[in-house]
Amino acid sequence: xxxxxxxxxxxxxxxxxxxxxxxxxxxxxxxxxxxxxxxxxxxxxxxxxxxxxxxxxxxxxxxxxxxxxxxxxxxxxxxxxxxxxxxxxxxxxxxxxxxxxxxxxxxxxxxxxxxxxxxxxxxxxxxxxxxxxxxxx
Amino acid sequence: xxxxxxxxxxxxxxxxxxxxxxxxxxxxxxxxxxxxxxxxxxxxxxxxxxxxxxxxxxxxxxxxxxxxxxxxxxxxxxxxxx
Numbered sequence: 001x002x003x004x005x006x007x008x009x010x011x012x013x014x015x016x017x018x019x020x021x022x023x024x025x026x027x028x029x030x031x032x033x034x035x036x037x038x039x040x041x042x043x044x045x046x047x048x049x050x051x052x053x054x055x056x057x058x059x060x061x062x063x064x065x066x067x068x069x070x071x072x073x074x075x076x077x078x079x080x081x082x083x084x085x086x087x088x089x090x091x092x093x094x095x096x097x098x099x100x101x102x103x104x105x106x107x108x109x110x111x112x113x114x115x116x117x118x119x120x121x122x123x124x125x126x127x128x129x130x131x132x133x134x135x136x137x
Numbered sequence: 138x139x140x141x142x143x144x145x146x147x148x149x150x151x152x153x154x155x156x157x158x159x160x161x162x163x164x165x166x167x168x169x170x171x172x173x174x175x176x177x178x179x180x181x182x183x184x185x186x187x188x189x190x191x192x193x194x195x196x197x198x199x200x201x202x203x204x205x206x207x208x209x210x211x212x213x214x215x216x217x218x219x
Contacts, residue, residue: 011155011186014162015193016218077152087159 001041001048002030003073005137006084013091018132021088022125024098027137028105030081031097031112039081041065089115096120096128142171149178150207157183158190161212165196168214173199176210183208194218 005021012019029035043049043056043065055061070080079087088095094117101107102119109119120128147164149157157178164174176187184201187210191198195216202209 007155011158014155014158015190017193077156091162 001046002027002039002081003078003084006081006088008135008137009093010084010088010091013088013093019092020094020096020125020128022096022098022120022129024101025105028098028101028107030085031095031116032107033111033113036082036085036113039066041069085113085115096125142169142173144173144175146175146177149176149180149183151179153180154182154186156180158186161187161190165194165214165217168217170214170217172214174212174214176212177204177207178210179207184210187212 005027009019009021023031029039040062043051043061044053046056046065049056049065051061056065073080085095095115097112097116097119099119099121102109102112112119145164145168147160149160152160157176157180161174161176164176168174176183178187180186188198190196191212195218197213197215198210199213200209200211
């Protein structure tokens with residue numbers, strides 16, 4: 001679920017704050033060319049889902065949760081994720097990919113979307129975010 | 138020489154956070170100092186969000202009025218960042 005990260009980062013940029021997103025582990029698929037257009041909403045382990053985890057594991061449930069959310073987002077005129085990404089870039093939000101995640105999840109550099117600014121590690125992120133408001137989503 | 142100030146209406150009705158701020162910002166980018174933007178919104182967070190945006194960006198909310206089923210927020214552009 002990547003909407004909250006872009007909603008906050010993009011809004012921060014419109015307010016004149018310097019804004020960065022560091023994509024690690026499950027978050028990195030947002031920067032993966034092959035996955036970004038088809039991101040799913042998992043009902044398992046999702047506290048926002050009104051059903052027990054065991055039901056979320058049934059086949060088709062992820063597709064259903066994804067359809068449900070996309071429909072609701074469209075209703076409130078929320079742009080789809082690829083559009084949120086281009087708007088982030090347009091506003092000057094910096095997108096950083098985590099090098100360890102790329103290795104662990106086997107995402108080579110060529111698979112990253114061109115909007116990615118750089119590939120960094122923990123120390124660089126801590127340096128960038130030093131003294132700033134940091135949110136873990 | 139500065140261009141004469143203009144007043145522009147931005148309709149964000151039906152759009153929720155951060156839609157109204159995003160729409161406002163798009164208009165702000167095109168605007169000049171002295172211009173007035175009138176933002177229409179149904180999002181209940183719009184009033185406080187626009188006020189927070191204005192305070193941070195150095196602009197002024199000059200009027201907030203509740204129409205029948207939406208809010209009208211009038212913003213005066215006092216400062217242009219980028």
